[in-house]
Amino acid sequence: MYSIEEIASALKGKKKIFIFTHNNPDPDAIAAAWAVQYLLKESLKIKSKIVYDGFIGRAENKAMVKLLKIKLFHLSNIKFSNKSGFILVDTQPGFGNNSLPSQIIPSLVIDHHPLKKQQKSVLIDVRKDVGSTASILTEYLVTNNLEIPKNLATALFYGIESETQGLSIETDNLDRQYYKLLFPKISQFLLGKIQYPRLEKEFFLNLRKALNNVYFYKNVMIVNVGRVDNPDLVSEFCTFFLLYEKASWALSVGGVGNRLFFSIRTQNRRANAGRIARKISGMKGSGGGHETSAGGWIDISPQDKLETITQDFIKKFLIQLGYKEDVFLTPFISTE
Template sequence: MLTEPEEIQQCFQKMEAALKNTKRLIVLTHDNPDPDAVSSAVTLAYLVNSKFKIPTAVKYSGIVGRAENRAMIRVLGLRVTPLKDSDFKRGVNFAVVDMQPGTGNNSLPKRQKAVIIIDHHPLRKTTKADFVDIRIDYGATATILTEYLLESGLEISSTLATALSYGISSETQDLGREAGEKDIQAYLALFPKSNKKLLASIEHPKLSRDYFITLNRALHHSFIYKNAIASSLGEIENPDFVAFIADFMLKVERINWSMCIGRTPEKIIVSVRTTNTKGDAGNFLRRLIGKKGTAGGHGMVGGGQIICETMEHELCTHIEEQLIRDFLIKLGYREPGDMTPLLTTEPIHT
């Protein structure tokens, strides 16, 4: 059952109060946004623009890397543009979705306060805004925005329904990962209104050669120890591949934990995935990275980063190797032996 209409209307009232001095709003996603973030952002922009008559734009930093994510924006014609320095000017306020300020995965400056925060990740002690809606029992932020949209009285276009339904399904892996009853009900409410042909073209896009090159590298640089697999991509141009490979490697038989590491000129990026519903991957990765960087996530999904732009190559490599060893140690293997290459016929440690 979805949230009671009275609760949603109270949220609208609080949101309107939070926006009372806002002349223009920018809805900001986390860096390198995924479908959950994009669909949530465009829906919030539509609600604010239509319900409160405030001009609103959706912005992001980084890149939209995965083919599915680019296809979603392209085929649905979503108005999502890169954040610029000129966006930070007087009279412009910020809302953030699918993330919280200070997590290291977004480009909201410390000096810039968000007036609205909507997210499904665990509430951070530093998270403050005029309107905050954090629901950690939801599998996707898009589910929260779907509830708003259904109760808004506004027209639900096929474009928004398609974006939100894909946002929910991709974030929850077709309702199979951390999806609760609210996510299922939201998806079922959206699906009849969504464009099935466009949805199929988003889910099955053409793939670039870079995709296969990176996948080849991942396959040749993935190593298994008992129920864990670790992949090292080295230097990458597309940060989205780190999370993709972490997800992909969970498909290996007998594997319950997966970690992938990749490096951009600025950051070492780390993703952790688990099939354990009580794995608490976000906190697991936060403890793994420690003070070296920042991390977050939720039950079965974790993401983090370590700033490395001033480090020598050898130091970055050492940190990555240590992360993989600590990954195994924190899984309970106090003195892990050599890991077995994924692409080998040798027996795996059991």
């Protein structure tokens, strides 16, 4: 953990500060970015902007941003200068899941994914054993004796809660400690509205589409959501279909723009979903993640058909789990 003086000196001379989350930010990334913004404002009187790329698509995440009044800027609406300073949360320079231009060396990186080799940043606080970046940021606020406002506490609590499924997976002492510390400070009412959000009709249409394209093989749920405009759906359905009582793995895939996005989830806590994600994304894409939850994308070139790429990709994944190449996938729900 860095002192506020070290952070101040890393940001010295910077005119505008931008806090980057990973693309299609999840509650952990959003909460962590908001806490960095608060830390800079309260302790250093420095203003900053939170920047994301992609979509905020999941209903819970939309509700979080709206109800807690978190101000985020889409990358397409932001202009940098050579005096700008950059901070990355819940991701790292060189990861395929963020849009920080590769020539930029950030001033500070705070994350909980495995540390990328030869990392370039002025300050790097990466703790791979911690369950959520929100826990790390809560530590920064507490250590700097900052009072945590109700909405920020709610965001951080939900960040930890959603990332660790209520402290039940991939959890460290830090997560447990700050989950308890934040709990009396949150708005139960707003948290409830975030955890049980209202759903747009589009969600149900996508759910029907997904249900028609779910396959079950041995112990694996495979969800092909087809072409969608929001990559959050891919991860959302992956989590959802892993709920099937006989499934220990779930893979979901969906085409967004010229990329095939994928998510992996497993019930097996000793698995390494992140490693599998890195392997199957290969040279044409990017993948990574944690033990039980991972994801990434591969490029689809113009001459490739989405369906062919998808089928090849599913095979690649099943091979990683030790299944033969010519598996026959049967629909999970028969439509007859």
